[in-house]
Amino acid sequence: MATVLSVSGSPSATSRTTRLLRHLDTRLRGQGHEVLPLDVRTLPADALLGADFRHPAIVETAALFERADGVVIGTPIYKAAYSGLLKSLLDLLPQYALTGKTVLPLATGGSTAHVLAIDYALRPVLTSMGAPHVVPGWFTLDKDISTDADEAVSLPPGPAEALARVTDLFSTTLSNHAPSPAATR
Numbered sequence: 001m002a003t004v005l006s007v008s009g010s011p012s013a014t015s016r017t018t019r020l021l022r023h024l025d026t027r028l029r030g031q032g033h034e035v036l037p038l039d040v041r042t043l044p045a046d047a048l049l050g051a052d053f054r055h056p057a058i059v060e061t062a063a064l065f066e067r068a069d070g071v072v073i074g075t076p077i078y079k080a081a082y083s084g085l086l087k088s089l090l091d092l093l094p095q096y097a098l099t100g101k102t103v104l105p106l107a108t109g110g111s112t113a114h115v116l117a118i119d120y121a122l123r124p125v126l127t128s129m130g131a132p133h134v135v136p137g138w139f140t141l142d143k144d145i146s147t148d149a150d151e152a153v154s155l156p157p158g159p160a161e162a163l164a165r166v167t168d169l170f171s172t173t174l175s176n177h178a179p180s181p182a183a184t185r
């Protein structure tokens with residue numbers, strides 16, 4: 001199928017956003033996609049904050065974006081916007097790094113007051129980076145994301161069904177727009 005880059009823009013090592021993304025990664029793998037997880041917080045801070053485009057970790061990350069057919073972007077919402085960590089990375093990528101990519105924006109936050117941050121803060125940036133297919137995203141309340149002792153994520157039925165729908169739409173759109181194996185030879 002397709003290669004998906006699953007990007008967590010959370011600065012937290014115990015991030016609900018990252019856990020939610022890894023939960024969705026499993027669903028995408030089950031649908032036949034290769035999933036490459038990327039936690040932006042693991043990239044060198046000096047490269048991100050110093051805008052070091054040539055840092056090997058940034059060059060490698062840009063190559064991951066180039067390799068991917070689709071990108072899932074997950075971010076916590078702070079003050080009605082996506083994370084500064086995610087912004088630091090997006091600023092270092094080539095202007096049209098998402099050209100030809102199908103993109104699924106996801107966000108987590110403490111209040112439904114932040115629901116529109118996906119459409120008013122994140123979507124315009126993704127579109128400006130060339131993404132021709134930014135599928136409808138989803139906002140999940142922090143309190144709805146729980147994990148058990150094995151770190152398995154569970155969600156209440158409503159949010160679980162909604163996330164399954166947007167993930168499946170992303171997968172279907174990705175499959176319909178991914179290059180055929182013959183075209184990549």
